[in-house]
Every structure is written in structure tokens, then in C-alpha cells.
Amino acid sequence: MSVRLAGVAIFMIAALFTWYGRGYTASFGDVLGPGVFPVIVGIPAMILSASLVVFPSGQVEWPERPYLVRQLAALAILAGYAWLLGPLGFPLATFGLIVGIGIVLGGAPLKAVILGALFAPALWALFDQVLGLPLAVLGDWFG
Amino acid sequence: MKILTPTSAAFGIVMAVGMTVSAPASAAECIAPSNPGGGWDFTCRTIGRILSELDLVEGNVQVTNMPGGVGAVTYAMVVNERPDDPELIVATSTVGITQIAQGRYPAPVDAVRYLAMLGADVGVIAVDDDSPIESLDQLTEIMANEPGSIVTAGSSGAGGWDHIRLLMVAREGGLDDLNAMRWVQFDGGTDAVTQMMGGQIDVVSTDMGEIAGFVESGDIRILAALSDEPIPAFPDIPTAKSQGIDVTGYNWRGLYTGGEVSDEEYDEWVSDLETLYNSEEWQTAAVESGLIPIWRGGEEFSDFVVSEAAVMEEISRDIGVIE
Amino acid sequence: MESFLFLADGFAVALTPLNIALLLLGCFTGTLIGALPGLGPVNGVAILIPLTFAFGFDATSSLILLSAVYFGCMYGGRISSILLNIPGDEPAVMTTLDGYPMAKQGKAADALAISGVASFFGATVAVVGLTLFAPLLAGLAIYFGPADYFALYILAFVTIGGIAGVDPRKTLLSALIGLMIATAGLDPISGIPRFTFDNYHLYDGVDAIVALVGLFAISEILMLLEKAAKDRAAPIGLDSWLPSVRAIWSTRWAVVRGSIVGFIAGVLPGAGASLGSVMSYSMEKQASDKNGTFGKGDPRGVAAPEAGNNAASGGALIPMLSLGVPGSGTTAVMLAMLISLNVQPGPLLFERQPDLVWGLVASLYLGNVALLILNLPMIGLFSRLMMVPTWALMPIVAAVSFVGVFSISNSIFDLELMIMFGVLGYLLRKLDISLVPLVLGLLLGGDMERNLRRALSISDGEWGVLLESPISLTLYALTAVFLGLSVWLARRDRKRRQARLTEG
Numbered sequence: 001m002s003v004r005l006a007g008v009a010i011f012m013i014a015a016l017f018t019w020y021g022r023g024y025t026a027s028f029g030d031v032l033g034p035g036v037f038p039v040i041v042g043i044p045a046m047i048l049s050a051s052l053v054v055f056p057s058g059q060v061e062w063p064e065r066p067y068l069v070r071q072l073a074a075l076a077i078l079a080g081y082a083w084l085l086g087p088l089g090f091p092l093a094t095f096g097l098i099v100g101i102g103i104v105l106g107g108a109p110l111k112a113v114i115l116g117a118l119f120a121p122a123l124w125a126l127f128d129q130v131l132g133l134p135l136a137v138l139g140d141w142f143g
Numbered sequence: 144m145k146i147l148t149p150t151s152a153a154f155g156i157v158m159a160v161g162m163t164v165s166a167p168a169s170a171a172e173c174i175a176p177s178n179p180g181g182g183w184d185f186t187c188r189t190i191g192r193i194l195s196e197l198d199l200v201e202g203n204v205q206v207t208n209m210p211g212g213v214g215a216v217t218y219a220m221v222v223n224e225r226p227d228d229p230e231l232i233v234a235t236s237t238v239g240i241t242q243i244a245q246g247r248y249p250a251p252v253d254a255v256r257y258l259a260m261l262g263a264d265v266g267v268i269a270v271d272d273d274s275p276i277e278s279l280d281q282l283t284e285i286m287a288n289e290p291g292s293i294v295t296a297g298s299s300g301a302g303g304w305d306h307i308r309l310l311m312v313a314r315e316g317g318l319d320d321l322n323a324m325r326w327v328q329f330d331g332g333t334d335a336v337t338q339m340m341g342g343q344i345d346v347v348s349t350d351m352g353e354i355a356g357f358v359e360s361g362d363i364r365i366l367a368a369l370s371d372e373p374i375p376a377f378p379d380i381p382t383a384k385s386q387g388i389d390v391t392g393y394n395w396r397g398l399y400t401g402g403e404v405s406d407e408e409y410d411e412w413v414s415d416l417e418t419l420y421n422s423e424e425w426q427t428a429a430v431e432s433g434l435i436p437i438w439r440g441g442e443e444f445s446d447f448v449v450s451e452a453a454v455m456e457e458i459s460r461d462i463g464v465i466e
Numbered sequence: 467m468e469s470f471l472f473l474a475d476g477f478a479v480a481l482t483p484l485n486i487a488l489l490l491l492g493c494f495t496g497t498l499i500g501a502l503p504g505l506g507p508v509n510g511v512a513i514l515i516p517l518t519f520a521f522g523f524d525a526t527s528s529l530i531l532l533s534a535v536y537f538g539c540m541y542g543g544r545i546s547s548i549l550l551n552i553p554g555d556e557p558a559v560m561t562t563l564d565g566y567p568m569a570k571q572g573k574a575a576d577a578l579a580i581s582g583v584a585s586f587f588g589a590t591v592a593v594v595g596l597t598l599f600a601p602l603l604a605g606l607a608i609y610f611g612p613a614d615y616f617a618l619y620i621l622a623f624v625t626i627g628g629i630a631g632v633d634p635r636k637t638l639l640s641a642l643i644g645l646m647i648a649t650a651g652l653d654p655i656s657g658i659p660r661f662t663f664d665n666y667h668l669y670d671g672v673d674a675i676v677a678l679v680g681l682f683a684i685s686e687i688l689m690l691l692e693k694a695a696k697d698r699a700a701p702i703g704l705d706s707w708l709p710s711v712r713a714i715w716s717t718r719w720a721v722v723r724g725s726i727v728g729f730i731a732g733v734l735p736g737a738g739a740s741l742g743s744v745m746s747y748s749m750e751k752q753a754s755d756k757n758g759t760f761g762k763g764d765p766r767g768v769a770a771p772e773a774g775n776n777a778a779s780g781g782a783l784i785p786m787l788s789l790g791v792p793g794s795g796t797t798a799v800m801l802a803m804l805i806s807l808n809v810q811p812g813p814l815l816f817e818r819q820p821d822l823v824w825g826l827v828a829s830l831y832l833g834n835v836a837l838l839i840l841n842l843p844m845i846g847l848f849s850r851l852m853m854v855p856t857w858a859l860m861p862i863v864a865a866v867s868f869v870g871v872f873s874i875s876n877s878i879f880d881l882e883l884m885i886m887f888g889v890l891g892y893l894l895r896k897l898d899i900s901l902v903p904l905v906l907g908l909l910l911g912g913d914m915e916r917n918l919r920r921a922l923s924i925s926d927g928e929w930g931v932l933l934e935s936p937i938s939l940t941l942y943a944l945t946a947v948f949l950g951l952s953v954w955l956a957r958r959d960r961k962r963r964q965a966r967l968t969e970g
Contacts, residue, residue: 107857133873212669356812
């Protein structure tokens, strides 16, 4: 069932891709133009995904609800990191990321905190000080 | 670790502008709107190094890479977030101005203040060493009369600077329908030249710096240099001007700063950069990387950028890059 | 034979105490940088270029340091491919296919050693090939036109079909998804933005490293979270800290074949190391996967792409030095490095600065020697990573991946994109759709499209141009042979399996 659904999803994406791709035109430039290659790629993608809908192969077992919740929590932590990196600054945000993912993965909270407290500053030092790639110590909220 | 309160957060957001990246020892920041290793990155790193060697800034110049949209991401950031930050300089070049002229940046050309041009690569028009085309005259005649009979190429896409420079020459030589000539894009000037040596294409329009080796080895022939004066390293190559085609096509490297930086701070940057330009360090670094040191600074440079953008816009309209 | 004398001089110049020290330092730093997901050879060398200026080394010493860093990074990328299933850079993608399964079986030390030895052998083949044939090959490479490149990419994609997975439809679909993603961004030929959703961050297209790290590292975390901590096959064991010589020896023919295929792919300007490792892997699979062990931890599946990739990066020096055409991201950085040392590659470089060219060749080779000497004893240390419990290892991997990507681009958007790729990677893995073809589609798609369009621009719209040159025709013939062989092998295997079933 999952493979069929995925086939439908990929088919729709490929169809949209082909439809939009076909519409790209340039009144100048090369002979083929920017619209042909998307069609060349999109149509076989549509055919293959349609064949997966008709003749699916393989079985998919999705994780049970509690694990699904953990996965969503992990994604939320990752997204939170992306959004809080600017405001919090690098070491603090990284600390949060390491502790959060560590706990979601089943580490003991105290151990995860120790891990974060060690590695967040160490990574900052490695990138900012050793490799010379600037990373803010404190974010905008401490400006 | 959660020491934040909503009030401090709100305060922080207000204070956020202009404080995104700051290293303690830096008095100035140069943004290269590309990945490490590109041309704009070179401009920032070289200028940054020399600025601090000459003590024109306190400490080191921090180089930040901010790639995206051929410079558009950085342009948007400067215009929206740091228009009055006097510490900030950004690398740009003819490539960036072409993008602005074709409306591919989120703000017009005058949204920032242009500081100076420090060097340039010269555009050239080249053919294979055993090509039947011997002179620029001959080429312009073919382009004007049978534009479909030759395949031209360079390192930019259709409507990019290499293409536009060639079209400026073709138009000056009498070609009316600019779309009639075939143009093939390659990833670099050397790619185009090797394809020409392999017999795939007939004419290459690109920067001299990258392909100088092929000229010295005699594998290709340069019909014209698109500069006011002959290129110092190749005094025998005639300019287009000297052959009656009044076109120049530099690919300059320069810097801009925010649009609301005060006149005083702007003038200070311009004079610092002029000191840098006149230093031995820059003159050597520029030549080593295939550039000809050329100075245009302050208002003179701004006017130059604006008029260059206008020419590009006009040609782009003629060939249909923009409607 | 003059070349060999020059090469000997190159070695003499390279082997001073300072240079040897730099060599070891470079290899060590490079390995560390390369092992960090998100930072590969491209960034590693770019980051260290200013350092060579800061210390004021001469051109030869700088070259040695940077080449050592370059090869160190490449090797470091293998470490994370093999131990974590996260390729550190583009050419390391193929190594995950058999390297990670080997590590899961407790053979991490073997896999790392095979990778080191195969790389070394690939580099040796490249250096010998370079010394013997450089001028000749450079002369031939210019006759490879856009239509021929298109034929080469067709061959590459057909061979990808045989790479991985149970269902070839899924493998091809994965490659097509990669090709679709590759079209996003400003079209370099017409300048028109495609599939950018008016977002300037997408104008440069999807960065391969962002996609790689998201697809592999983040999806790996999601895969791990599927099971409760106690059910997880926590720290994967390690049979031995010492690599077995027999395992390495068993890959000898894979290494030889991989090196030759890789070298040829490398010499073509624009093809580069990724293509080299793909072609060597799929050719090797075709040649020797008799029992269906490839993709499940076959040592030859590690050896072939590793040898191929290093032979290709050595071979790629020929167009890079003699024509100034960089074949890939990594050779582009080498080119930038040479230019920053005031060396302008081009047709006259071999005549004018032979000491420098051969110094570079010698230092690249020495970089490989140093890696072998430095890293073989450290394999035990690296493989101990496998003993670190998941809850401690993966958060650090996630943090390093994010910082690696962010420190280069300063873009929050890239981090968001990485997370989206993580979800995509997870879903595809659940559906048994291999991620490797997707990455290859993303990496090669842009060039494939551009060469097709260039060919048609040159011919003024005449599609016949694709079948005109003898080179293209040869490549299409190879493609047909490859397809025929795959079908024949698949049928033979099925018959054998049926025969075995009836016997049992």
C-alpha cells in the first residue's frame, strides 16, 4: 500500500514538474531552451512511478506511534536549531541540539547534558578558532 | 541554560539588526557572495589581507561567504538589514552588475554605494590558429552578413557578459538582428577554448586572464582586445577601438557598501582603498591573478557602474533577455 | 623517458625535512576535516589556502601541504562513509554501498584498510599514467565534444541502473528524482530561474553537500529512532582492530580494474572523480558479482570505487594542468590553489614549469604514501568510533553536519533544506529506494543537460548531431553491450537460482 501511495505522490510531483518545466521558455539563447530537459526527465519519472502504482514491489513497515512521536521530536529539535542559531549564538544552540537529540535517542539526561557541555564549546573552538570559519559566540538576543 | 525571558527576547530581536556575525578582533567585514574559492572570494580575501597588512583597518578583516543567486542573497541582506553599516564591504564585479541590469537582484542598481574598482580582466575575441578568419574586420563582416554561419561561445549564458560584449562588437560592425547569431555557453573560458581547438565552435568571447596560456602557445589567435589601451602583457594584440570598432568590455572587480552609509565614512573607504590600490602588495597580487590593475573610485566609479548597467539593460532588451 | 627524470627531480625537491613534516601535518589535518560530515576536500583546501600564505611557504611546500590536505580529506570522507554511512564528500558516496555493510558486520578495520590500500594503488596507476601519457592524452581530450559528453552521461546513467537495490525501476526512479532536483536554480544557458519558487537561495541550485548530509546523516537519525533504545543493535561490534591481510589481497583484481576505469574517466575534462568511482563500481559489479554479494558488504565493492576515484582524481590532473579545465569541484579547488600560488595551468605549463608540475605529481603521490603510513596504524583508533553508543555519537554527528554546512554558507535556509532532505531520504529508504542514484543524478544532471543543449545549439537543432562522432557511437555501443550483459547476467542468475531450488 505504502509503495502504491508513494508511487502516486511521485507521479504527481513528476507531472507537476513536467508541466511547469515545459512552460519555461526563453525567446533567445540556445535552440533547445530551458523547457525540454525537464520533459525528458519528467516523463520517464511519471512512467516509472505509475508502474510502481500498478505493480508495487516490496513491503514497508512504518514505525509505531511512540516511535513516530520521537522522530517528530527529533525533527522539531533540528528545525529549532536552525531557527534559534541566530538568536542564541552558536555554542548555546549546539548545546541544546546535542542534549535534545541525545535524550531523544535514549541517552540519560545527565549524560547528554555533560556531552553537550563538552562538545558545544569544543566544536565552536574547532570551527571558529582553528579552521577560521566565523561563528557567533552569543546570538542576537544577547546583543 | 534557559536564561531567556520573553522581554529579553523581544529586546534582542530589536537589537538583532547588524549584529548577526561578529568576531571580537575585527574592525571590518568583507562579504564574498560566493563559496570559498570563487572570484569574489579571492577579491575579499586578498583585499582583506592587504588592508590589515597596511594597517588600514584594526586587526583582521573578517571574510564571510554568503553565496546565493549570483550575489542576490547578499544584495538583499545589505539593502534590508545593514544599509548603514560602515564596517561592511561586499565584493562585486561586472557579473553582478549584469544580473542587476537584467532585474535579477531584488533591488535596483542605486540601492547600494559603489566604492571602487581595483582591477579588471579584459575581454577578448579569439579564433582557432587555423581559422580562416584573420582579422576583426573579416569577423564583423561575417557576423553582419551571414550571422547564422558561425558558432560563437564563451563562459557565460545567453545574455551574460561574454555574450553581450560580443553582441556589442557585432552591432558596431553592422549586425541588426542580434538573435541571428548562435551562442553556446560553457562553464569557463578555457572550456570554450578547448572546444574551439577541438573544432566544435568557431569564435570565443571571454576574459583574457584565463586563456592567456593558449595565446602564448599559439593555439589560438586573438582578433581584438576590448580595452582602451593594449593589454600590457600582450602589446601586439590590437584593441577593437584601433580597428574601428568602438567597444570596450572589461570584467572589473570592485566593492560596494550599504546605501545609507554616510558621505564621510564612504569617502574614508574610498581613500583607504586608493591607498591599497597604490600599494605594491595589491599591484603584485592583481597581476599574479591575471588582472590588470585599474583604478576608478568614489563618484566616478558609481557613475561608471550606473552607465554600464544602462548599456547592458539596453542590449538585454534588444536580444529579448528582458521584455 | 624524460618525464621520469623530471618526476625523480620532483621527488627530490619534495623530500626535504620541512616538506615531510608538512606532508604528515597536512594528511592528519585533512583526515580530520574530511571526516567531519559537511566539510569535504573542496572546503578543506579552500580553508587552508590562507594558512599557507600566513606562513609564507614557497610554492613547492605550499603545494605539498595542500595536496596532503586534499588526499587527507578524501580519505577522511571514507571514514565517515564506512563507519557512519554518511559520505563526507561526493566521490565517497559509492563507498557507503559496501563499506557500511562491512562495518556493520564487524569488519570496519578491513574496510578502512582496503580503502586506504586501494586508494594508494589507484594513485600509483594515475601517477604512472600521467608520467607516460600526459601530453598525448591532453591532445586527445580536446576532441571530446558536447555530444560525446552527453553519450558518456547516458552510459553512466545506464550503469547506475545496475548499482543497487532489488527493483531496477526504483533505482532508475531515484536517479530521475536526482535529475529533477538538479534542474532547480538559474539555468546557466538562458539565465532563467527554474523551480526556485521565487527564493533567491535556490538560484544557485541545490548544493550537493547539503543534499548529501541531509539525505544520509539526518535520515540515519530517523532510522535509528524507529526502534526503542534497547532494541537497537547498539554499538556495532568490532571483530578485530587489525585489518586482515587476506581480505585486502582478495580485492587485488578489483583494485586493478577500478584503477584503469577510473583513470580513463578522470582524463576526460569535466567528468571527474565522482564519475570515476561510479563507473568502476558498476563495472566491477558487472564483472565479479556472481553471488549477489555486492551491496551487502563485499570487500571488492569498497576496493573498486576507491581505486577508481583516486585514479580519476590523478587522471583529472591531465586536463587540469595542460588545458586549465577543472573536471570537478575538487579539481576546481586544486586549480584555484595553483593560481593562488601564481601558477597558470595551460598548454605551456609542462614546458615552462616542469619542476612545478612534477613537484605537484610527486607531492600528490607522497600524500598517498603518507596517508597509508599515517592511517593504517590509526585504523584501530578510528574503528573504535563504532563502539561509541548511538545516543552519544549521533547528536555529535548532527551537530557537526549542521555546523559544517552553516560555516561555509552562513545560510539558515541551507539548514532547513538539509532537514527536508533528511525527511525525503528517510521516506525513500523506507520504500527501498536507494539514495545513491539520486545523489549521482543531482551531481551529474546539470552537466548532462548542458551538454545536450550545447550539442543542439552547435548543430542548430539537428538531433542527428548526437550520433555523428565516432566517439559518441563507441560510447552508445558500450552502453548497448552493458545493457545486454546485464540482461544476460540477470537471466543466468535466475536460472541458476531456480536450478538450485529444484535441487534443494
